[in-house]
Amino acid sequence: MLEARKRPIGVFDSGLGGLTVVKELTRVLPHEDIIYFGDTARVPYGTRSAEIIRSFSEENTRFLLQKRVKAVVIACNTSSAVAAVHLKNKFKNIPIFEVIEPASIEATEKGKKIGVIGTYTTIGSLAYNKSIKKHLKNAEVFGSPCPLFVPFIEEGETKGKSLKIMAEKYLKGLKKQKIDTLILGCTHYPIIKDVIEAVMGKGVTLINPGKSVTGEIYKFLKENDLLNNQKRNGDIKFFVTDLTERFTKVAEMFLGKGIRKQLEKVEL
Amino acid sequence: MLEARKRPIGVFDSGLGGLTVVKELTRVLPHEDIIYFGDTARVPYGTRSAEIIRSFSEENTRFLLQKRVKAVVIACNTSSAVAAVHLKNKFKNIPIFEVIEPASIEATEKGKKIGVIGTYTTIGSLAYNKSIKKHLKNAEVFGSPCPLFVPFIEEGETKGKSLKIMAEKYLKGLKKQKIDTLILGCTHYPIIKDVIEAVMGKGVTLINPGKSVTGEIYKFLKENDLLNNQKRNGDIKFFVTDLTERFTKVAEMFLGKGIRKQLEKVEL
Numbered sequence: 001m002l003e004a005r006k007r008p009i010g011v012f013d014s015g016l017g018g019l020t021v022v023k024e025l026t027r028v029l030p031h032e033d034i035i036y037f038g039d040t041a042r043v044p045y046g047t048r049s050a051e052i053i054r055s056f057s058e059e060n061t062r063f064l065l066q067k068r069v070k071a072v073v074i075a076c077n078t079s080s081a082v083a084a085v086h087l088k089n090k091f092k093n094i095p096i097f098e099v100i101e102p103a104s105i106e107a108t109e110k111g112k113k114i115g116v117i118g119t120y121t122t123i124g125s126l127a128y129n130k131s132i133k134k135h136l137k138n139a140e141v142f143g144s145p146c147p148l149f150v151p152f153i154e155e156g157e158t159k160g161k162s163l164k165i166m167a168e169k170y171l172k173g174l175k176k177q178k179i180d181t182l183i184l185g186c187t188h189y190p191i192i193k194d195v196i197e198a199v200m201g202k203g204v205t206l207i208n209p210g211k212s213v214t215g216e217i218y219k220f221l222k223e224n225d226l227l228n229n230q231k232r233n234g235d236i237k238f239f240v241t242d243l244t245e246r247f248t249k250v251a252e253m254f255l256g257k258g259i260r261k262q263l264e265k266v267e268l
Numbered sequence: 269m270l271e272a273r274k275r276p277i278g279v280f281d282s283g284l285g286g287l288t289v290v291k292e293l294t295r296v297l298p299h300e301d302i303i304y305f306g307d308t309a310r311v312p313y314g315t316r317s318a319e320i321i322r323s324f325s326e327e328n329t330r331f332l333l334q335k336r337v338k339a340v341v342i343a344c345n346t347s348s349a350v351a352a353v354h355l356k357n358k359f360k361n362i363p364i365f366e367v368i369e370p371a372s373i374e375a376t377e378k379g380k381k382i383g384v385i386g387t388y389t390t391i392g393s394l395a396y397n398k399s400i401k402k403h404l405k406n407a408e409v410f411g412s413p414c415p416l417f418v419p420f421i422e423e424g425e426t427k428g429k430s431l432k433i434m435a436e437k438y439l440k441g442l443k444k445q446k447i448d449t450l451i452l453g454c455t456h457y458p459i460i461k462d463v464i465e466a467v468m469g470k471g472v473t474l475i476n477p478g479k480s481v482t483g484e485i486y487k488f489l490k491e492n493d494l495l496n497n498q499k500r501n502g503d504i505k506f507f508v509t510d511l512t513e514r515f516t517k518v519a520e521m522f523l524g525k526g527i528r529k530q531l532e533k534v535e536l
Contacts, residue, residue, distance in 0.1 A: 049510055049511060166425075242317055244315065
């Protein structure tokens with residue numbers, strides 16, 4: 001049997017956004033092997049009900065467990081918001097990491113008037129509000145759903161005027177509240193960080209939850225003697241539930257490198 | 269057993285776009301009962317592979333057959349483009365209507381330089397090109413995918429400047445080709461007909477495939493003595509695979525009236 005530290009880290013997302021988290025993981029933990037699972041046949045999750053997201057997330061976790069991962073990372077804010085507790089109760093024998101608590105902790109270290117942007121489901125769940133207030137009682141939290149950001153990004157429309165206008169519309173309320181910190185509460189959003197930064201103006205600290213959770217995972221693996229000590233760089237394998245040429249291109253944009261050879265379509 | 273003519277018409281779509289077809293059906297065939305099935309748990313289909321769309325469409329059809337419908341309408345251009353032949357082969361005992369052939373016939377009656385807009389899958393399938401050339405050999409056909417139109421419409425962003433800019437970008441090539449006719453090859457698009465019309469300018473005839481297929485269904489029911497002869501207006505029931513408050517609102521926007529009471533969530 002494979003020694004625990006040699007096992008891969010399992011990462012799942014509704015689709016391809018979670019690849020921004022993989023990018024952070026490979027930067028900080030280059031020797032780890034990674035199994036990525038993207039539920040591209042059922043993406044997006046962000047407009048769906050909590051009930052169905054929990055059921056999808058459970059199936060995704062089971063897939064990763066079959067691959068004998070040493071930890072599961074929910075690289076999706078929507079799943080983290082509504083399914084993390086369910087998954088942790090259901091699968092007690094595997095460490096499960098979600099993005100909301102580590103991002104909330106980082107945000108409260110940096111500011112007090114904290115904005116959160118994300119999908120309808122993430123914002124509607126108030127998961128960030130609860131988590132932030134747990135760590136900083138007198139924090140003020142302002143949420144704003146930005147539902148068209150994901151489609152814009154998945155279309156590669158990451159620079160044009162149309163996106164700029166939509167960003168101004170979505171962020172108007174947060175600017176008015178004079179927030180000092182903004183959580184990019186959807187794993188797609190780091191791709192349009194520049195646009196968001198330009199609209200918000202200097203002086204607002206952006207938090208990337210993918211970075212926050214990576215720090216937490218590193219600490220956990222180190223403390224539990226689970227860091228992979230292989231000399232070479234880790235392998236990454238990508239499993240998706242639907243595969244088109246467009247998905248491949250978008251995935252490469254997210255990750256910043258070619259992945260064609262490591263990509264495999266599976267059925268749940 | 270229910271007399272054949274008393275049975276409902278079954279309509280399915282990947283999500284809510286097919287409600288524009290229901291709107292036409294109820295206008296032309298007010299006495300028919302209708303069962304609508306929207307696969308909202310797996311919407312959108314337009315970026316998915318042909319293989320998976322065929323499998324989803326087959327499940328949707330089976331659901332309608334259980335409801336003892338007298339005909340099945342594929343109220344989705346993407347499913348029509350890649351799954352209609354498959355469904356007709358699989359289910360030989362029920363008349364199945366798709367939107368592409370009737371819209372193509374109507375387009376060739378009105379013009380020669382025909383543009384088609386739709387999802388990636390619809391445009392990439394070349395289903396409209398083949399169908400149009402079958403009916404008018406010397407027609408010229410120009411396709412253009414408009415992938416962000418569906419998210420814009422489902423967000424209720426049907427009037428703003430951001431959509432206008434995107435419409436100009438998507439339709440630029442078709443304007444350059446000086447098309448005389450434009451098929452709205454996605455059941456969502458009639459909702460933003462005004463925006464498309466404004467960008468294309470006068471002199472371009474827009475074709476709504478939902479209207480075209482409704483004409484074909486009317487003719488078929490009449491010729492086969494299957495028109496429902498009940499005196500009252502028909503009942504409509506809506507079944508969806510996922511249900512959120514937002515879906516309900518969007519559905520009401522599509523149909524132009526309240527549907528809360530007739531809406532039911534089902535599992536496939």
